[in-house]
Every structure is written in C-alpha cells, then in structure tokens.
Amino acid sequence: MIMRPGQQLLLPANPVFIWSSLIGALLINILMNMGLLGRAAWTPDLLVVTLVFWSVHQPLRIGVGTAFFFGLVMDVQQGALLGQHALAYTVLGYFAVFMHRRLLWFDVPTQAVQVLPLFFAVHALELLVRLIAGDGFPGWSHLLAPVIEAVLWPVASVLLLAPQRRAPDPDDNRPL
Template structure:
C-alpha cells in the first residue's frame, strides 16, 4: 500500500489486543449506568475502527457474534443488534481503503453515515416489533460516536506506533 507523506509506519496489530479492545468495548456497553437514547455504542465504534484498519481479522462474522451477545444481554429482539453490527461492519470494510487516505477528522465525518444507518436499523426493527419511539435524542448517538472517532483512533493505534529512531541502516 502506498503511504501518504508524513504518515508514520505502524507495527502489525496484535490479535490479542484487537479482541481485548472489542471485549472491553462490549463490557463498556454493558455497564449498568442506565441506557439513554443519546449514549454512544462503544462496541459499534470499535467494530468500525477494526473493520477499517484490520478488515481481514475483524469482519462481518465477528460483528454478528458480538451483536448476538449484545441482544442477549439487553434482552432485545434477537438479531436486532446483530443485523445492525453486521451491516455496519460490511460498509466499513467496503470503504476502508478510501477512508484511510483521509485525515482522522475527515474520517470522523465520513463514518457518521455508517453510525446513522446502524442506529436507524436498530430503531426500525424495534418499531416494527411493536416498541416505542425512544425520542429525537436518539439522533445524538451517531454524532457522539463520530465525535469519539479521533479519540478511539489515537487510543487503539497507540500500541502500533513505531519508535522514531531511524539511522543510516534503518531508514524507516
């Protein structure tokens, strides 16, 4: 892959770190702090991040399994989050090559429609099953998730940063 000028060379991602970050994000979603409509979905955010940065390691199957786990935990309609996460992961993998050419703030703007679509799928399934409309504050969740994209990008890429100590034998 051709790298942009000034972009740092990253070490390979550790698979244990990838899965650990996904499990921590799922546990953050499961904290008993009260579920409000505008609260960001941390698991969706981390799933999109790893689907963009490591599409061969984290794919649609992992998103489906995590979605089923969230459905079981929240006692929601089985498959509601699984469908939303699967769709989210599919579209993140679809745009991952194009997305990585942009700066992190530009990436945040471009992943906003993905988060809007995921929340729209969840809400549509909830409403079709006879649930109640959670209110217009549900529109804030994708915006908050998109605003958290730069923070998540910095935190999850931190272990992959290579120490900048080039010399004449190791120019990279």
C-alpha cells in the same frame, strides 16, 4: 499500499489486543447499560466504534462474522429483539470493510466525518427494527448517539493504534 507523506509506519496489530479491545468495549457498554440512567437513547455504542475501527484497520481479522457475534451478544445482554443488534452490526461490518481502503487515505478528523453516515445508518436500522416490532420511539435524543460516536472516532484512533506505533528514531542508514 502507497503511504501518504508523513504517515507513520505501524507495527502489525496484535490479535490479543484486538480481541481484548472488542471485549473491553462490550464490557463498557454493559456497564453503561447498568448505570443510573439505564440505557438512555443518546448514549454512544462504544462497541460500534470499536467494530468499525478494527473492520477498517484489520479487515481480514475483524469483519461481518465478528460483528454478527457481538450483535447477538448485545441482543442477549439488553434483552432486545433477538437479531436487532446482530442485523445492524452485520450491515455495519459489511460497509466498514467495503470502505476501508478509501477511508484510510484520509486523516483522522476527515475519517470521523466519513463514518458519521455509517453510525447514523446503524442507529436508524436498530430503530426501524424496534418500531416494526412494536416498540415506542425513543425520542429525538436518539440522533445524538451517532454524533457522539463520530466525535469519539479520533479518540479511538489514538488509543487503539498506540501499541502499533513505532518509536521515531530514523538515522541515515535506516530512514523508516
């Protein structure tokens, strides 16, 4: 792949770091669900942000199967309809892998705008499955979660790419 001018060359991603970041996002989701507010409709799903990030940056390692597994784990943890999160996360994983080449050509703030419809689609699919199953509408504050997730995209990019960044010390013999 041809790199954009000024784009930094990254080291290969460590699989242990990838999986530990996914498990860490899952644990943060669990802690947010056990908080004083419970599962408020506006709280962002950090596991969704992490899954999209790694599906875009490492599509050969993290994809639809991983998204399905973590979706089932979230279904069991939240006591939700079995398959609700699994379906939404699987669709999310597919579209993240589908758009990964195009998305990486943009800078990080533009990427956040590009993944916003993906986050809206995931939450709409979860809401649709809930409504079909007979659950009530969680309120219009449910629309804040995808916006917060898109705002967290640059933070996730900085944190999750930090171990891969090279120290910039170019010289005349080694320009990279």
